[in-house]
Amino acid sequence: MADPLERQRVDKWLWAARFYKTRSLAAEEIGRGRVLVNGATAKPARELKAGDEVRLRQGAVARTVVVRGLSAVRGPAPVAQLLYEETADSVAARLQAAQARRLAPEPALSIAQGRPTKRDRRLLDRQRRTPAMDDALRAPRKVDWGRRWSAALENDE
Numbered sequence: 001m002a003d004p005l006e007r008q009r010v011d012k013w014l015w016a017a018r019f020y021k022t023r024s025l026a027a028e029e030i031g032r033g034r035v036l037v038n039g040a041t042a043k044p045a046r047e048l049k050a051g052d053e054v055r056l057r058q059g060a061v062a063r064t065v066v067v068r069g070l071s072a073v074r075g076p077a078p079v080a081q082l083l084y085e086e087t088a089d090s091v092a093a094r095l096q097a098a099q100a101r102r103l104a105p106e107p108a109l110s111i112a113q114g115r116p117t118k119r120d121r122r123l124l125d126r127q128r129r130t131p132a133m134d135d136a137l138r139a140p141r142k143v144d145w146g147r148r149w150s151a152a153l154e155n156d157e
């Protein structure tokens with residue numbers, strides 16, 4: 001009989017190497033096709049051995065790692081990092097993506113004023129209810145927002 005640590009299920013290895021918090025999450029990601037073993041899509045029961053190349057996605061981060069060891073248990077992070085070695089291309093791409101995220105503008109900053117406060121909404125309502133001045137005649141003109149934006153059909157003829 002073979003030593004149980006010569007080969008290991010890919011979902012169990014991803015969990016033990018701390019790429020995913022639970023084994024079921026690892027199996028779900030494998031099922032969605034986000035994990036490749038040696039360039040081919042894998043199933044959760046696919047067996048890994050030392051030297052296999054695993055490509056995976058963790059959110060927006062894509063990583064390529066080479067299996068260096070197998071573990072039957074999930075240990076602390078420093079021990080889990082000994083189970084794999086990330087390729088140089090993967091590290092460079094990950095660092096470049098992190099740099100791009102740091103330099104990208106914060107999406108919330110593009111909102112000039114944000115959502116109006118209760119006070120702002122009251123001011124807007126007050127402006128909509130008061131008559132507006134007509135520039136040509138300098139006479140007050142009633143603004144009827146309800147009729148202007150109404151979807152009702154009116155027959156004046």
